[in-house]
Amino acid sequence: MATMHDVARLAQVSVSTVSYVLTGTRPISQATRNKVLAAMAQLDYQPNAMARGLASRRSRILGLLMPMDERGLGATETAFVTGAAAAASVAGYHLVLSPVGGGNPDDLRRLASQRMLDGVVLMEVQLADERVTVLQEVGVPLVLIGRTGDTSTLSYVDIDFDQTVREAVAHLVSLGHRQIVYVNHSAATLASGYGPALRTRDAFTAAMTGHGLEPVMIAAEDSAAGGRAALAAAFAQAPKLTAVLAMNETAIFGILGELTGRGLSVPDDVSVVSMVTSPQVAELATPALTAMTSPGSALGRIAIEALTRHLDGPADQRHQQLLPCTLEIRGSTAAPRRPALATSGPTPNNGG
Amino acid sequence: MATMHDVARLAQVSVSTVSYVLTGTRPISQATRNKVLAAMAQLDYQPNAMARGLASRRSRILGLLMPMDERGLGATETAFVTGAAAAASVAGYHLVLSPVGGGNPDDLRRLASQRMLDGVVLMEVQLADERVTVLQEVGVPLVLIGRTGDTSTLSYVDIDFDQTVREAVAHLVSLGHRQIVYVNHSAATLASGYGPALRTRDAFTAAMTGHGLEPVMIAAEDSAAGGRAALAAAFAQAPKLTAVLAMNETAIFGILGELTGRGLSVPDDVSVVSMVTSPQVAELATPALTAMTSPGSALGRIAIEALTRHLDGPADQRHQQLLPCTLEIRGSTAAPRRPALATSGPTPNNGG
DNA sequence: CCGCTTCGTCGAAGCGCTTCGACGAAGTCT
DNA sequence: AGACTTCGTCGAAGCGCTTCGACGAAGCGG
Structure with missing residues (x-):
């Protein structure tokens, strides 16, 4: 050497x-x-990276802290990661992913106080997130993916759930649907303060109310069985439903299975829209799912750019930005068989 | 500080x-x-981690190099990662994941020669893998997940495809199936020298021949459409097939869809076994898939243990180990409707 | 043509730690 | 009891780099 x-x-x-x-x-x-x-x-x-780091007191390494659970990472997350890694490389930094289990904040504190990481991007942030507190105490520059409850002081990049839900609902309404059920994450997830679940719930209520429709939300466990149960619950609460909006990549397969089991066809009898879903997952289903595709790569890029700007630039301003998902119409949405009393809306079509 | x-x-x-x-x-x-x-x-x-690293000439950081493509990471991979991270932590190391695109071996060389990583675990190894060469040149201790073509000199941990396929075939044969088709990864993947695809192909041929049956293999693109096409091809080549064995988590959903489309029921008309599949994915399908579950977490743990032993111990012996997948019977396999001329085998059953 | 800034380079002082050699004190053989 | 080890501690020399102050050589306005 x-x-x-x-x-x-x-x-x-x-x-x-x-x-x-x-x-x-x-x-x-x-x-x-x-x-x-x-x-x-x-x-x-x-x-020698460590000699440089010691002398200059900057490692030029950025950490991406991602909880790794048994669910695996969807294409959305990997797009996020590759977007982030590319942006880091452009800015002259390395990006490393650290699979911190949600478990141990002390581990995190140790990792962060060892000055190995110039900055950190935190994924899957809860509304009240202990990890944020730890990282702030240690004084590591920080960008969140998602938001804590109090958004005032921190930098974050997040999905614009409000607009995403509004757009999804608008798509279904414009097709002629009036009885739309929203299948969210589980009650436990909601109770734990998971932002996306909470924010979409509120956005769905607002969007439906805005159209003069009644919002029905079901919480589903993150499993195929949970999806089946949720659909049963949905029919119990809204027997005449013609469309399901879901934000639960796992449960949605159960929903589709149960729909088929009940002799209902998609999209003719029931339309299905999956939110915050990657094209790859959407294509797994038959028919392919109309979905709100998340801006994974852009989220990653923007988060890293905000972080490096903070590190290299003098002013330590914060960066707060929301990005909406984009509607991609595939085979799972169509006009309902017997359109409800049309109040408005363009000609129903078969969404190719 | x-x-x-x-x-x-x-x-x-x-x-x-x-x-x-x-x-x-x-x-x-x-x-x-x-x-x-x-x-x-x-x-x-x-x-201060960098001061320690500089003075001791060991960073106590291990890198896990994983290709991140648009397909995302399955539960198998995340289990692998968490198993590896836990083992690293036990041995007093940090594990970081580096999302090296397959693209640029120079990036890899730079990363590795900066002495930031004490050792490296390389995932998704190709039979002839440029990255292995680069890492060896640089002299970083290395453990492979998967094997190169020449397995003689390197440490690796891999799935025992031979036994896995043998067990899957045995399961189907014992149920009474005689016409079994194997749906592999794509022809391009095979051509590129992807070990699992190659090894399972050979193992399937051997296993079927061993039972006195004719092996039929179809290469399928990694997509739902690819799965549908593969099933069509399978029926063209083996019209009387009663069972499908697949190692393609994406295509399998297309296979299931196409089966339903043809009015064939699973498992009554056709049994399906998915190989190297996580329970989570297996449960996504309706009925849940009988699968060969990969030993993700154990693979990760063993790889890291081999690496740290090499780093801390004096002798630099290599470690080569194969782990089989385990059969988990769910709802997608059963005796064929009209069992072929029974040559052997226990009573067919409905596999719980 | 003198004082002044800018350019291009050097030497030295660290960055925060590990590790080596040394050494007195204590324990252990024989 | 003398010759060795072992124990417990210290001081100093780096690890390979960045960065600061210094300084001769140009360039330049007046």
Whole structure:
């Protein structure tokens, strides 16, 4: 392993000159620069990351803290990660993912106070999130994906659930649906303060009320069985429902299964829209699901950009931004068989 | 941020003594140790990871290099990651995931030569994998998940595809199936030298031949449409097939959809077994899929243990180990409607 | 042509830690 | 009892880099 010293000797300059060539923090003549670069190439020199980090007090490593549970990561999350990694690379940082279990905030505190990470992006933030507190105490620059309850002081990037739900509902209403049921995450998830579940619940109520319709929400366990149960509950509460809106990638397969089991066809008898869903998952179902696709890659990019701007720039302003999901019409939505008393809306169509 | 110096001064000992308390590399009297520990607690001292790393020339960070593509990570992969992270933590290491795109081996070389990672676990290894070469050149201790073509010199942990396929085939044969089709990954994947696809192909041929049956394999694109096409191809090649074995978590949903589309019921008309599949995905389908569940968490743990043993122990022996998937019978397998001429086998049953 | 800034380079002082050699005190053989 | 180890501690020398202050050499306005 060649060191900077070796490069300096070979190029017949001082170590500091080599350092300036590497970092560009002071002007270096073109001739000297070339000599140094040649020496580096000849020795196959790679700077030692830890020495740089120690001396400069910045590791140029960003951490992405993601809870890894048994559910796996959807395409949305991986798009997020790749978007973030690409943005970090552009800004001259490395991105590493740390699979912190939700379990142990002490682990997190230790990791963060060891000064190995210049900044942190926190995924799957709860409305009241202990991890946020820990990280703030330690003083690590922080960007959240999702929001805590009190959004005032922190930087975050999140999905615009309000607009996403509004758009999904508008799509169904414009097709002629009037009895729309929203299948949310489980009651336990809601109770634990999971922001997306809470915010979509409120947005759904608002959107339906805005159309003069009655909002019906069902909480479903995150499993196929949960989806089946939820559909049964939905029919119990709204026997004449013609459309299901769901934000539960797992339960939705149970919903589809149960629909088929009841002899109902999608989309002719019941339309289905899946929210915050990746195209890959949407294509898994037959028919492919009309879905609100999450802006995964953009979320990741923007989060990292906000973080690096904070780290490199002098002003430590915060960045708060919402991005809506986009409607992608596939085969699971159509006009209801017997359109309810049409109040408004364009011609129903078969959404290709 | 308190430093070791501060701790030493407060405890009225030398810095080296504090270091020995921290690392346990030399004996320290109980009295001194207590003084030091008290000082650390009082100052809320956390050692600086980069200083330790620079001085000791070991970062105590292990990298898990995982390709992140648009397909997302299944529960198998996340189980792998959590198993690995837990094992690393036990051994006193941090595990970070690096989302290296398959794209750029130079990025990888840079990352690895910066001495930030004490060792590396490489996922999704190809039979001829450029990344392996790069990492070996750089001299980073390495454990593979999967195997290269030449398995002689490297440490690896992999699924025992041979036994897994044998067991899956045995299950179907014992139910009375004789016409079994194997749906593999795509032809392109096979051509690219993806080990699991190649090995299961050979294992399937061997297993079927061993039972005196004819092996039929179909390559399917990793998509629902690919699955549908594969099923059509399967029926073209083996019109009387009664069972499908698949190793393609995405295509399998297309297979199921197409089966339903043809008016065939699972498991009464056709049995389906999904290989290297997590319980979560298996439960998504209706009926839930009989599957060969991959030993994700154990794979991760064993890989990390092999790596840390190599790093901490003196002998640098290599570790090569295969783990089979375990059969979990759910609702997608049963005796065929008209069992073929029974050659052997226990009583067909309905697999709970 | 003198004082002044800017350019390009050097040497040295750390960054916060580990680790080596040394050394007095104590224990252990024989 | 003398010769060795072992124990418990210290001081100092780095690990490989960044960064600060310094300084000769140009460039330049007056």
